[in-house]
Amino acid sequence: MFLLCETPIDPAALARALTHAGAGACATFEGWVRDSNEGRRVVRLDYQAYASLAQAEGARILAEAREKFAIIDARCVHRIGALAIGDPAVWVGATAAHRDAAFAACRYVIDEVKKRVPIWKNEHYANGESGWLHPDNTPVAELS
Amino acid sequence: MRLRVLYFASLRDRAGTDAEQVDSASADARGLYAELRVRHGFAMGEERLRVAVNGEFARWDRVLADGDEIALLPPVSGG
Numbered sequence: 001m002f003l004l005c006e007t008p009i010d011p012a013a014l015a016r017a018l019t020h021a022g023a024g025a026c027a028t029f030e031g032w033v034r035d036s037n038e039g040r041r042v043v044r045l046d047y048q049a050y051a052s053l054a055q056a057e058g059a060r061i062l063a064e065a066r067e068k069f070a071i072i073d074a075r076c077v078h079r080i081g082a083l084a085i086g087d088p089a090v091w092v093g094a095t096a097a098h099r100d101a102a103f104a105a106c107r108y109v110i111d112e113v114k115k116r117v118p119i120w121k122n123e124h125y126a127n128g129e130s131g132w133l134h135p136d137n138t139p140v141a142e143l144s
Numbered sequence: 145m146r147l148r149v150l151y152f153a154s155l156r157d158r159a160g161t162d163a164e165q166v167d168s169a170s171a172d173a174r175g176l177y178a179e180l181r182v183r184h185g186f187a188m189g190e191e192r193l194r195v196a197v198n199g200e201f202a203r204w205d206r207v208l209a210d211g212d213e214i215a216l217l218p219p220v221s222g223g
Contacts, residue, residue, distance in 0.1 A: 119223075
């Protein structure tokens, strides 16, 4: 399950929904909105997404995680719209019989989401300026 | 042919719209982006972008057809 949501993320509720009798481990990751970036004071963020492709690519990443690691389930929720400092921006949860697979799947999902899912962050700074972050200055690889 | 183009993030701000109809004779997505760079003054070269056609990632040499929806995707910054 990969979801984009316009309402606040509730990490406790998302983790509870992963409950499974066979799960001996649940690894979760939360990305939060931070008040600074590259030395600039950040006051709030906007996230924009290409929703249909973001959902499809997010679902592909979760399917890859299920293939690569011995997990029971993996889920990810990403906020879009306006966020304040401290808000959870992204949540990943992975359950497995044992911790190694849960940690590895959780790490894989957040890393791939940040690399591949068409979502963009607009930072609003304390001085009134704002800017879209396109942090990858390296060439974007073409599909092979 | 008539195409629909979707813009995101800095490209959306620069174009001043999230989507527009474009009449183009460009053979492929690369040619279309070159045309749109001139029209809107986009600074980023195609090597920094990805392109999607009709909702799926595509290559820049993807041949376009009348009615296609092309999304221009700057480097992503989710998470």
